[in-house]
Amino acid sequence: MRLSIGVLMASLCALPATAEVYVAPFAGYSFAGSEFDISSTASTDNGQGKIAESENYGLMLGITTKDPGNVYLLYSHQATDLKGAGNFSPEIITSMDVDYFHVGGSLYFPNGALQPYVTTSLGLTHMRPGDGYSNETRFSMAIGGGFEYQVSQSISLFAEVKGYATFVDADNALFCDHAGCIWKIQSDIMWQGQANIGASFKF
Template structure:
């Protein structure tokens, strides 16, 4: 499903009649937040979260005007699902977070230094390693950043982006190793932030 979704978004992006140029931005950064994932069993209940950690990804897009572009984004974070016991974090399981989004960027300057804001929507894939399956949820993001042109075809990108994944209250996973425990979502959304840095290559 995720492969088909990515191909569809890329196809829609490439069919834009007003496109002026293709660009690719590999990026890396740090994910923080991950609130909204709790831990429950027959013996205990504790607050939990996805541990803050590094991530990587890529943006492929089209410049549609001097001050705007459209893109598809993929981001992957491999981290741990942790619970808090007596204010101490304890590792429960490996946990992966993948974002597949399409969106757009609006720049506020045509100079070499270009502040911008960006928004996107798509799917989030959340998966504890010991869970029976992964789940995909609708999500949205909003961010602000800046692009510094280094050459005519190369730019440095930095941004802060926030993601909201809409999971629905009390949805969750059964554990593979013990059917008496579960990871579940304590609210309607899982919130996560990203600090990103990357290099944009314009074709």
């Protein structure tokens, strides 16, 4: 966590006067969602739940830094399902949209046209289940790495892998409707991975 915050703060403090603005759409796959222990609020049943793997897409808007690197705002969207496990049915419990709203920074290690990089970000995870259940918003952080290939002065392609950690308070009642809550979660962190490809356009 200290490394993530350090990389982000270093990027924020190094904005050059000639910084370039860029926009970077991306798409990918969200995977390896961690299971968390849950208990039904309507019975004594215990089990596990997880967010299902599925495609995601998003957009970054940022400015370059002299490190070399960048500072960016990120939006990522995943349309997925909430699934049960253990004593709960493995079938879909409800549909769910997972959105990440982050501010982050990257540090590049140029090697000609190919530029490996590390990236970190922090912000909010917004979970929106279907079937009339309440939305939930939690603090989250991400760290990852990738490669960017410079096609021209203003266009580049990139591929990256990230890990997101959403901080969920233990023993919290989540996803409630007019009749009550689905369950209580016994977990501190919800993990999720992303593998993305995209293009960056500088102005």
